[in-house]
Amino acid sequence: MARNSNRSGWEWLLILSIVIAIAITEYIFAYWDVRIGIVLALFTALGIYFVISLKDMSVQVVNSAESLALVPIYILFTSSLPWFFLNQAYLLPCVYAAIMGICFYYIHEKKLSFDELGFKKEKFLKYALLGALIGIPFGTIEYFILKPAPAFPAFGIEHLLIDLVQMILFVGMGEEILFRGLIQRDLTHTFGPAVGILLATSVFTVMHLTWRSVPELVFVFFVGLVLGYLYYKTESLTAPILAHGIGNTILVGILPYIL
Structure with a gap:
């Protein structure tokens, strides 16, 4: 990867302001008012595209800003679309299929x-095997934090x-494409690997504020750094996707039934 x-x-x-705006948006969404969070997500995405259209800056910085803009769009898709008509069994794959669709459009562009x-x-x-x-x-660790x-x-x-x-195919793949394959990749090209990993992990972590658990945020930050x-x-992306998907399967599909 270029550095x-x-x-x-x-x-x-610019980039730090976008990260902070995403954190504020998700905090308000999780702890205060969902409607205000949705509005802030909309204005964050619009603001990013407005600024990069006015200011002359490097391709790497523009790419980083645009990949970060996918996060408020992610918030909009997961929270404001009328998902209520779907059977709950199909909700998760449909939501993450939409997220991957956004990512694949960006990849195509x-x-x-x-x-x-x-x-x-x-x-x-x-x-x-490494991911598994x-x-x-x-x-296992996350189960003892959340106890779902x-x-x-x-x-x-x-x-x-x-x-x-x-x-694996929806949550793991969708989130790893977004946070590692796009956001971390672009930030690493722009600021180097240490900053790229740290900023991408920070965004990944704040997107878990909805759990309303400080231990969970600390754990997710550590997991994000490892991935x-x-x-x-x-x-x-093979190891991150498998680690993410299998970890979540252990969390919700196995341990709640045996512990």
Whole structure:
């Protein structure tokens, strides 16, 4: 990945302002008023595009701003669309399919290849195993933080398989494409790996404010750093997606039924 941390104060201010705006928006959404959070998400996205259309800046900074703009759009899609007409069983995959649709549109507009994004055949099995091994302890630790209730009256293989597919192919893939494959990738190209991983992880963490749990935020920040480092070192999304998806499956699809 290309690295360039020699940026002007204006460029730093722009990106940090976007990250702070996202954090404020999500905080208000989670703790104060959902309606105000939705409005702030709308104005944050519009503000980003307005500023980058007026100010002459480098391609890398524009890319970082545009990929960060996907987060308030993510908030708008997940909170303001009329999802109520969907059966609850289909809600999660439909929401994350919409998020991936937004990401794929961005990928198409930027003419990125799937290889550039991190979908690589090389060492796939190695990275898949690594992701699985990391995801199991992550899911176990998070269970003891959140203690989610079982989603079904009793454990069933069919329910487990549904959870596994949804958590890997929708939640894991959708969030890892957005936060690692797009946001972290662009921020790393703009500010270097350390800042890129830190800022992307910060955004990933604030998007979990809806859990209203400080221990969960600390844990998610640590997980984000690990997944971000994995993506940076391997240049592959395989391990982050599997770790994310399997961790979530352990969290909601297995441990609530046996502990």
